[in-house]
Amino acid sequence: MRIHNTLSGRKEKLQTLNENEVRIYVCGPTTYNLIHLGNARPLVVFDTLRRYLSYRGYRVIYVQNFTDVDDKIIARANEEGIDALQLSQHYIDEYFVDADRLGIMQADIHPRVSEHMNDIIDAVGKLIERGYAYEIDGDVYFRVRAFDGYGKLSKRSLDDMRAGARIAVDERKQDPLDFALWKKARASEPSWDSPWGAGRPGWHIECSVMSTKYLGETFDIHGGGADLIFPHHENEIAQAEAMTGKPFVNYWMHNGFITINQEKMSKSLGNFFVLRDILDKYPADVVRYYLIATHYRSPLDFDDGKLEEARRALARLKNSLQLAEEFIQGDEAEAAELDEQASAFLTEISSLEASFIEAMDDDLNTAMAIGHLFEMAHTLNSFLASAPRSEAGNRVAVFRALQTFRALGDVLGIFMKVDDEEKKAVEGLLDILLQLRSRARQQKNFALADEIRDILSEHEVRVEDGPEGSRARYEKEPDASELVELLLAIRGRFKAEKQYDQADWVRDRLMDQNVIIEDTREGVRWKFADA
């Protein structure tokens, strides 16, 4: 695999320190807020990297930190009059809610600043000892000019930076670019005891300390958003390499930004979208698809239309999945001879699988990989449309193709499945509606058939009729209660028209789905039996 390394500015072949093992550190969120879409991009990008490396046979050791001691957290906690660490804990919990919904695998270790104070204090002490840092009245600063390679990641010289510096210079610092390793405690701030008095760590030191603690003094990949290149990652390198005298990270990966109407989305500009709100409107796999349909280093513009387009595009892939599943219907285990068409079909699938891998190997080119997935869907659909499913060989071929197709979609995390109780109830209710509609169609009662389809369409459920029956498809699960109401309304009409056998049929089917119906003088009452 080749990876674009920010350090060299080039794509380089991935050569891990240990064979078949990759050690990755990704900068996680500062926990003072619900995460927004901009935070979600690196989560999904590096989760995809992780899945892909696993798929390619690597053992992946993945560490993602929480910065739970920070100016913004303290400010927010003071505003709300609560303890800073308590606020952090709250948003860490909320982080996991959102990340789980997005299908982000948990890291092997999620270290927090607050739990590594001794390690951080030791590190700061060591840096002072070695002349890379100095103390002034309870503050400790890193001495930038003592570290030779300063600026190698962000490709800037110290002189350039001094010239363009917009920061208010702290006169006590030896160099304007020296940055804080330890900050002296002020009133109403959480603090920890140290050899320099009560205080707390500066922003960058935690990542140097925690990454090397869990992954070693040198590790393979460090990732994060492009805005972290300077100063955060530049400073991480300076601290870590000053401390160990060894190269800190071999491959630096940075994702591009999400913009809103061509303007950077950020908490400070106030134009950010909270991930949770987006996940309430669109399924997680659609959001993932949107985030990786563009190469990770490119900027990505966001608006509602983008998710809608992603939804439609992904629906095409998932439709192929469903068509293929229906085609094999559990007969997959059979062994059978493949005819020429089926063999050619599988050859094509293998070749597209190879193309997918080739794309992913080229700096995680998910955009191109997805392109190959669409070609695979096309190949699959064409075969399904032309090969009779009565041939066992065809079913075997589709089964194998489906396995490949699904595996690749799972690498990207775009074939997420939700099957819980709610879904079962919905499936059952939809099935009643479909049966009702089939009966109407058989009786040439197209008015009722179309009405059912139209009403379902209002609930964003599409009805499709095929030679072997109808099916309901949806990306967003409809509300079970509304479906029950719908069925009861139809039943009410049957009753009014004195079609009691039809009305009773609906009631019986609803009972099968654990819906209890009571006809009262005031009207119909119902409830789920297990609710």
Add this chain to the structure above:
RNA sequence: GGGCGGGUGGCGAAGUGGCUAACGCUGUGGUCUGCAAAAUCACCAUUCACCGGUUCAAAUCCGGUCCCGCCCUCCA
């Protein structure tokens, strides 16, 4: 001001020296369908911001011009 990246069809987005410029969305026509939907087949950029150069060959390399985003300050 300094640094980095980018401008590809109606839209989104790959491609970085040589086959018909992927793929998706949208749109158009045919098949299928009670009608639809899905699926399927076909069509939709002689052209890659602009100008000049290198080369047998450039969207891809070089020079210039215009425009856009990001970083240099907390930020994914």
